[in-house]
Amino acid sequence: MSGYSHSPPGYGYGYGYGSASPPANPHKNQAGRGGYPAPAPSYGSLFAALVPSVFPPGTDPEIIACFQLADQDSSGFIDDKEMQRALSSYNQRFSLRTVHLLMYLFTRTNTRKIGPKEFAALFYSLKSWRGAFERFDRDRSGFIDANELRDALLSLGFAVSPVVLELLVYKFGKTGGKKRAIEYDKFIECCLTVKGLTEKFKEKDKAYTGVGTFTYEEFMLTVLPFLIA
Amino acid sequence: MSGYSHSPPGYGYGYGYGSASPPANPHKNQAGRGGYPAPAPSYGSLFAALVPSVFPPGTDPEIIACFQLADQDSSGFIDDKEMQRALSSYNQRFSLRTVHLLMYLFTRTNTRKIGPKEFAALFYSLKSWRGAFERFDRDRSGFIDANELRDALLSLGFAVSPVVLELLVYKFGKTGGKKRAIEYDKFIECCLTVKGLTEKFKEKDKAYTGVGTFTYEEFMLTVLPFLIA
Numbered sequence A, B: 001m002s003g004y005s006h007s008p009p010g011y012g013y014g015y016g017y018g019s020a021s022p023p024a025n026p027h028k029n030q031a032g033r034g035g036y037p038a039p040a041p042s043y044g045s046l047f048a049a050l051v052p053s054v055f056p057p058g059t060d061p062e063i064i065a066c067f068q069l070a071d072q073d074s075s076g077f078i079d080d081k082e083m084q085r086a087l088s089s090y091n092q093r094f095s096l097r098t099v100h101l102l103m104y105l106f107t108r109t110n111t112r113k114i115g116p117k118e119f120a121a122l123f124y125s126l127k128s129w130r131g132a133f134e135r136f137d138r139d140r141s142g143f144i145d146a147n148e149l150r151d152a153l154l155s156l157g158f159a160v161s162p163v164v165l166e167l168l169v170y171k172f173g174k175t176g177g178k179k180r181a182i183e184y185d186k187f188i189e190c191c192l193t194v195k196g197l198t199e200k201f202k203e204k205d206k207a208y209t210g211v212g213t214f215t216y217e218e219f220m221l222t223v224l225p226f227l228i229a
Helices: A043-047 A061-070 A080-088 A096-107 A116-136 A146-155 A162-172 A184-203 A216-226 B043-047 B061-070 B080-088 B096-107 B116-136 B146-155 B162-172 B184-203 B216-226
Strands: A174-176 A179-183 A211-215 B174-176 B179-183 B211-215
Touching: A043 B162, A061 A080, A061 A116, A080 A096, A096 A116, A096 A184, A116 A146, A116 A184, A146 A162, A146 A179, A146 A184, A162 A179, A162 A184, A162 B043, A162 B216, A179 A184, A184 A216, A184 B216, A211 A216, A211 B216, A216 B162, A216 B184, A216 B211, A216 B216, B061 B080, B061 B116, B080 B096, B096 B116, B096 B184, B116 B146, B116 B184, B146 B162, B146 B179, B146 B184, B162 B179, B162 B184, B179 B184, B184 B216, B211 B216
Parallel strands: none
Antiparallel strands: A174 A179, A211 B211, B174 B179
16 A cells, blocks of 8 residues: 555544554655655645655666657656656546546645656656555446445555545536536545645644644645645 | 725735734625625535625616526525636626636635525626726736736725745746736636635634744635636
8 A cells, every 4th residue: 555644544533634643654665566655744845846756776677668759859857748648658547637636646836846756756646546446346236335435544544534435426426317526536536635735634643643733824825725726 | 986995905924914903894885785794614615505695785787687487497506516606797707717706705605506695796796806907907018027916906895925926827827928917707717716716724823923824624625616617
């Protein structure tokens, strides 16, 4: 399992997210596969230039090849449309909105460019999320329903309450017949949103009390990047 | 000036929004024109049925006629597409996304239906925002730039910092030539977002300290409704 997830995941509505006790080392997954970059959460960096990076040692050659093919001018960065094309050749088709959200969450900048290190982390996370989606889409319909979404999020380390779950399905689901169901692209957008907001909240709740305090400025700068571009 | 705005608007970055001192009576604008409905901010009501309402005494007959024309089955409610059509006949053309955000913020439910009282409040607010847009679009280009957006938001009672302003222009602006500019539909979406998020924050900062405390559940339920539907 990749990403910044709790192991084992807790399920406390009273607390609200993940495990009630902090992981022994929240960065333990970051050294190798499935690592999620954690740049300093400086709000001033929202429009800062992305720092050049290299692939971490041991990166899957498939990922390196995928990046290099997309980076046609060998600048060391790929942009949003290049990333959309690169991922689609690996059966990961996303709207530009989802690509923008991916880029924002893995670079923590609004530059809409991504370098090798962040791209590798993103690629591993997508692989893990694709796995979760396929595992919980038991009837292989290409859609998951509310209960399956709850279980999939839980397997990724995010415990959401029934009200939040209902809102997620409402926001990310399509109405098919009587009930709403979520397809793969929207599932990824949903995972990114829950993961991103939860991490932003945790920055304000370092002691895992379940309560976070924001100034108005912090609140606005936390929320606005998740809105439609 | 309509809506839940401070008078006179303050401009304190340190504090972050509106006037540094609470208005004597924050509900003073709600009795008559330009009033903004303030249903109880209960998170349980997100999916509750919308309560039937009637037009407040003294409502402009034009607004009543507009609503009744749209409410073809005389149910007392109009839905998202009916509202989109009704507003467009008054030169207020919006994407369905903006219509959904309008409906959410003026009903505080996700029912995507709106009744007479909420429709009247919404109509008055739009009139006021249209006025602000036209006042600040000095060259009548149909677009406003970052400085004009800052002044327009300020005239509506919302003081945003330079970093928040930059993010708003980035999110809601289109790139035209070298600089980003915001057209009317996106300006309304921007106003709704700033207004909605600011009001949500104020619910957590009733003493106007500039700091708000959220549980994880409250944080998620505050932010998610503003995401794309």
